[in-house]
Structure formats: structure tokens, C-alpha cells
Amino acid sequence: MLHSVMDYGTVGNRALVQRMSRETNMVRIYTGPLSQEHEFVSVEAEKVTTADDILKTACVKMMLHSVMDYELAEVFSTGGQLCKERRLEDGENPVRIQLLWPKIVNADHDRLSGGGYTGYRFYIRKKTLENPHRTSGWVEYNEPNPMNNFLTAFLKPPIINKEYSDLCNLPDFNERTLLDNIKSRFLNSNIYTYVGSILIAVNPYKFFPLYNPKYVKLYQSKRLGEMPPHIFAIADAAFYTMLRNKSNQCIVISGESGSGKTESTNLLLHHLTALSHKGLHGSGVEQTILGAGPVLEVGSYCCFFLVE
Numbered sequence: 001m002l003h004s005v006m007d008y009g010t011v012g013n014r015a016l017v018q019r020m021s022r023e024t025n026m027v028r029i030y031t032g033p034l035s036q037e038h039e040f041v042s043v044e045a046e047k048v049t050t051a052d053d054i055l056k057t058a059c060v061k062m063m064l065h066s067v068m069d070y071e072l073a074e075v076f077s078t079g080g081q082l083c084k085e086r087r088l089e090d091g092e093n094p095v096r097i098q099l100l101w102p103k104i105v106n107a108d109h110d111r112l113s114g115g116g117y118t119g120y121r122f123y124i125r126k127k128t129l130e131n132p133h134r135t136s137g138w139v140e141y142n143e144p145n146p147m148n149n150f151l152t153a154f155l156k157p158p159i160i161n162k163e164y165s166d167l168c169n170l171p172d173f174n175e176r177t178l179l180d181n182i183k184s185r186f187l188n189s190n191i192y193t194y195v196g197s198i199l200i201a202v203n204p205y206k207f208f209p210l211y212n213p214k215y216v217k218l219y220q221s222k223r224l225g226e227m228p229p230h231i232f233a234i235a236d237a238a239f240y241t242m243l244r245n246k247s248n249q250c251i252v253i254s255g256e257s258g259s260g261k262t263e264s265t266n267l268l269l270h271h272l273t274a275l276s277h278k279g280l281h282g283s284g285v286e287q288t289i290l291g292a293g294p295v296l297e298v299g300s301y302c303c304f305f306l307v308e
């Protein structure tokens with residue numbers, strides 16, 4: 001009798017364990033430089049789902065055609081410095097792995113601060129030609145995370161040879177220090193610098209991946225100066241000031257011929273339409289913004305009116 005009760009218990013437990021292992025979880029696969037559109041893709045998975053299956057789904061979501069060329073990596077990072085990473089074996093179970101990640105560290109997981117993110121993440125990456133089968137053991141690094149290097153370098157200002165992202169903070173303000181500061185920022189791919197609430201843009205005459213949806217998201221609802229200088233920050237500040245104060249806004253863009261006024265106007269429009277797409281304030285805003293053109297071009301000035 002006792003034996004049969006115990007059997008019942010065992011069968012009941014097994015059913016419970018099976019049910020629990022079938023519960024689905026979301027696994028975030030960060031895209032790094034592989035996607036301009038998405039910071040990550042979410043894949044629904046069970047505890048028993050293999051890394052290989054998750055990789056296949058992530059590739060479909062990201063429209064990457066040859067799964068064989070990609071792999072998943074578990075990455076631990078602190079403040080923009082990649083501490084360690086390892087390749088996931090095909091048969092490993094990412095859901096089980098992420099359940100073991102320390103919760104306290106991962107509380108900061110989604111917080112992109114001046115130093116990047118802190119915690120564990122899964123990344124999808126291209127297999128390297130030199131080493132198509134990277135080790136599945138942890139490899140430690142002391143250099144900026146290669147997955148996110150442009151974004152990380154952008155978010156993390158250099159400590160040595162300190163640069164000032166706002167010229168108002170220059171300890172010794174004169175023409176020389178001003179130009180030196182803008183030049184050294186430009187050489188570090190920082191084309192934007194603030195002077196208080198004014199933005200100086202240096203035309204790079206080449207494409208920088210600074211305007212994709214990741215950056216649109218990064219600058220939404222942020223105070224001017226909270227994030228590194230960017231044209232999106234100006235658009236965001238004007239947009240929210242217009243909504244908050246219920247007053248029209250004007251952005252003046254000035255510079256000599258070829259300095260990038262038209263490009264800057266397009267980038268402002270790009271961010272403003274992205275903000276209105278959020279649907280927070282009704283789709284009419286986009287029409288109003290687009291209807292706010294024509295942009296007034298007079299000599300070397302562009303005036304961009306944002307009408308409530």
C-alpha cells in the first residue's frame with residue numbers, strides 16, 4: 001500500500017517536472033553590430049530548448065540566411081568593458097543558463113548608462129574566419145566589448161586626455177582649447193559637442209552608424225546633456241518642450257556651405273517622426289511635423305519650425 005502511494009507521488013512529481021520544463025521563457029538575443037534595427041530579438045523557449053534551436057529562430061527573426069555562419073555567445077560585461085565571453089555549445093539550454101544569472105547584477109541589465117551595461121547577456125555573432133569554432137570555455141578580455149564597440153565608445157568618454165562633451169565645462173576656455181577639444185573629439189568619432197543647449201556638429205563626410213533605431217531609443221525622453229551630444233537630443237528636447245509648454249519651437253541650423261545643414265535637418269525630421277510614431281500623442285503629430293516644412297533656407301541658415 002505504502003509502495004503504491006509512493007509510486008503515485010513519483011508519477012505526480014514527474015508530471016510536475018515535465019510541466020515545469022515545458023513552461024516557456026523569453027530569451028533575449030542581443031544583436032550587436034549585426035542589426036541596425038533591433039538591439040535584441042526575443043525568442044520564446046522552454047528549459048529544454050537547445051542553443052542551436054534558439055540560434056535558428058533568432059536568425060529567422062533577423063533575416064540572416066546562413067545559420068551555419070553564426071553562433072551564440074554568453075557575455076559578461078561590466079560598464080562597457082567586456083570581462084568574459086564564451087561560445088554556447090549547440091546542445092546547451094539558454095533558459096537554464098539565464099535562470100542561473102545573478103539577479104542583482106542583472107537588475108542593471110537594460111540600463112544603458114555612460115559606461116554601457118552591466119551583467120550577462122546572450123549575443124549572436126558571426127563566426128570568425130580565423131577561428132570558426134571558438135572555445136566554449138570562458139575567455140577574458142580587458143578591452144571594450146567588440147560586439148558593441150561603436151556604441152560603447154560613443155557612450156564612454158575617454159578618461160585619459162579628458163575631452164569635454166560640453167564646451168561650457170572647459171576649465172581653460174579660449175579659442176585654442178575650444179578647437180583642440182572639438183578636434184580630439186572628432187578624431188575619436190564624436191562629431192557632436194554641446195555648448196550649453198547649442199549643438200556643434202562637425203561634418204564627417206562619411207557614414208557613421210549613429211542614427212539607427214538604437215540611437216532613437218537611447219535619446220527618447222532624456223534631458224539635454226544626460227546622454228552624449230547628438231542631433232537626436234536636440235530634436236527630442238524641442239519635441240517635449242513643445243508638448244510640455246504648449247508653445248511652438250524653432251531650431252536654427254547655421255553653417256557654411258557643405259557643413260551639413262540639410263543632412264542635419266533630415267536627421268531632425270527622422271527623430272521627430274520616430275517620436276510621433278510611438279503613438280503617444282496621436283498620429284496627427286507626424287503630419288504636423290512634416291507639414292511644418294518647408295524648411296526655411298536663407299543663405300547659410302536653416303530654420304526648422306516645430307509647430308504645436
Ligand SMILES: Nc1ncnc2c1ncn2[C@@H]1O[C@H](COP(=O)(O)OP(=O)(O)OP(=O)(O)O)[C@@H](O)[C@H]1O
Binds near residue numbers: 259
Ligand atoms: N552627419 C553627417 N554624416 C555623414 N555625412 C554628412 C553629415 N552631414 C553632412 N554630410 C554630408 O556632407 C555633404 C554636405 O552636406 P549638406 O548638403 O547637408 O550641407 P549643407 O550645409 O546643406 O550645404 P549647402 O549650404 O551648400 O546646401 C553631403 O554629402 C552629406 O551627405
